[in-house]
Amino acid sequence: MLQVNAIGKIYQNGARALENVTLNVEDGEILAVVGGSGCGKSTLLRLISGLDRATTGTVSVDGVTISEPHPYIGLVFQEPRLLPWLSVAGNVGFGLDEPDTTRKAQRIGEALEKVGLSRYGARWPKELSGGQAQRAALARALVTRPRVLLLDEPFSALDAFTRAELQDHLLDLWNESRPTLVLVTHDIEEALFLADRVAVMRPHPGRIAQAFDITLPRRRDRTSPEFEAVKRDVLRSLNSTLALHKIAS
Amino acid sequence: MSATEISLPEAMDEQRSAARIPKSRLKSVWLGVLLPLLLALLWEASVRTGLTSGRLMPPPSRIITTLWNLWQSGELTTHIAATTLRVFSGFALGAIIGTLFGALTGYSLLARRLLDPSLQALRAIPSIAWVPLFILWLGIFEESKVALIAVGVFFPVYLGVSGAVLSVDRKIVEVGRIFRLSGFELVRRILLPAVLPSYIIALRSGLGLGWMFVVAAEFMGASEGLGYLLVDGQQLGKPDQILAAIITFAIIGKLSDSLLAAIAAPFLRWEDRFGREA
Ligand SMILES: Nc1ncnc2c1ncn2[C@@H]1O[C@H](COP(=O)(O)OP(=O)(O)O)[C@@H](O)[C@H]1O
Ligand SMILES: [Mg+2]
Numbered sequence: 001m002l003q004v005n006a007i008g009k010i011y012q013n014g015a016r017a018l019e020n021v022t023l024n025v026e027d028g029e030i031l032a033v034v035g036g037s038g039c040g041k042s043t044l045l046r047l048i049s050g051l052d053r054a055t056t057g058t059v060s061v062d063g064v065t066i067s068e069p070h071p072y073i074g075l076v077f078q079e080p081r082l083l084p085w086l087s088v089a090g091n092v093g094f095g096l097d098e099p100d101t102t103r104k105a106q107r108i109g110e111a112l113e114k115v116g117l118s119r120y121g122a123r124w125p126k127e128l129s130g131g132q133a134q135r136a137a138l139a140r141a142l143v144t145r146p147r148v149l150l151l152d153e154p155f156s157a158l159d160a161f162t163r164a165e166l167q168d169h170l171l172d173l174w175n176e177s178r179p180t181l182v183l184v185t186h187d188i189e190e191a192l193f194l195a196d197r198v199a200v201m202r203p204h205p206g207r208i209a210q211a212f213d214i215t216l217p218r219r220r221d222r223t224s225p226e227f228e229a230v231k232r233d234v235l236r237s238l239n240s241t242l243a244l245h246k247i248a249s
Numbered sequence: 250m251s252a253t254e255i256s257l258p259e260a261m262d263e264q265r266s267a268a269r270i271p272k273s274r275l276k277s278v279w280l281g282v283l284l285p286l287l288l289a290l291l292w293e294a295s296v297r298t299g300l301t302s303g304r305l306m307p308p309p310s311r312i313i314t315t316l317w318n319l320w321q322s323g324e325l326t327t328h329i330a331a332t333t334l335r336v337f338s339g340f341a342l343g344a345i346i347g348t349l350f351g352a353l354t355g356y357s358l359l360a361r362r363l364l365d366p367s368l369q370a371l372r373a374i375p376s377i378a379w380v381p382l383f384i385l386w387l388g389i390f391e392e393s394k395v396a397l398i399a400v401g402v403f404f405p406v407y408l409g410v411s412g413a414v415l416s417v418d419r420k421i422v423e424v425g426r427i428f429r430l431s432g433f434e435l436v437r438r439i440l441l442p443a444v445l446p447s448y449i450i451a452l453r454s455g456l457g458l459g460w461m462f463v464v465a466a467e468f469m470g471a472s473e474g475l476g477y478l479l480v481d482g483q484q485l486g487k488p489d490q491i492l493a494a495i496i497t498f499a500i501i502g503k504l505s506d507s508l509l510a511a512i513a514a515p516f517l518r519w520e521d522r523f524g525r526e527a
Contacts, residue, residue, distance in 0.1 A: 070429075081420050094428060126520075126521035
């Protein structure tokens, strides 16, 4: 279980990015975190991943306190952040600790296949489209088989078409090994399509305003009346927490 | 390092191995030599027709004859070899030290605060000002010449490396951190490849300065080398020899630069940039 215990983050410039955030995420759960920009979503993921230290509070996975990047935890950044001097396959294998080169190549091949990039392993990152690059970044995080995968607005730079496709893809991948997912997004539909639970954040200081359990059976139909109904509920609640204008923007 | 991690030419697909069209390449070479060729012809004609005497500015044919004679007698080879060896030694020395200091001050804030002010102060000294001191310390033979060239090469390399390491994108460094690279691995797998393009540029400007400084070094007194040919030509009133030496400088300077660029090119194929080399 991923436990976030009352963490807070005050940056050196005094910005109170997070205050007293507590979350428990069950193994295999998909948690979506929504909120407008600047309400501390990225900060939250950076603290969970161990890239940054929390000013107060602790993060633990299965009781192990996280204070620096940990092999249990993978992170997909908002941008692909592929290393331009490595081939796509080289990028996917970048964090893979596998001394046996044939095994390594095999695992890279599998990961590429899972994200639909089998034919692109030999390419340079500069030869990929935005969606392909984001897939490669996903494969790079997945290939190390993290127990917890953090995704920071991974699809936000993509067109609606590619985004829907990758959301489907992400569910397929999640279905295979059921890692815990924490997905940051500003797209409520994306959150409702993917998540078991949606946490809404508010800024100044960043905190969790409200959380909704989403019990609709998967694979959810974005156009079904049930989906629309849940969406309306969430939006209405958001409105009453005064966060709506932030999220809609 | 695993096979998938090396960005060697083998990793290319068909698309990339389809070479650049040689025709357009040839055309750009022709365009490049058009102007000097035209000027040379004009000068030759004006001397031949008696418009100018050509005494102080000998026509191309005389320069070529001089070059040919120097070549025939084996002198040119000796001079080129002597100068090239000096540049190469000074370049190697300056580039190695420049790389080390640049990497150190780029990577460590402490080292930067400690070393950079002094190095910047040293850089403000015109390098030629070191000549008397180097002669006193190292004598008038090879050591002082190589030292001067090394000083010339050091600064562009130092500045280039240090600046490049400092400006490596934090976002890419974080990729290394999220995969828990150790300090050394971070340098080897992230910082070094990231700075490679600017490093090559720094080396090339260092090499260029090396060729500049070798002349100064050989003016200090040398019995062979292209710089010696220049001094000798001036003292004996042989402008054709001076021009022959200058042309030789231009050719081997350009050749060494192209060689460096060509050695680097396969490692920079991944670059995604606007411009192409001529
Ligand atoms: N490195 C930093 N230094 C100072 N302030 C920061 C830094 N990163 C983020 N912040 C501030 O913290 C707040 C939360 O930022 P962030 O977590 O990036 O929000 P989000 O991802 O929700 O858009 C913002 O007000 C932002 O200005
Ligand atoms: Mg963010």
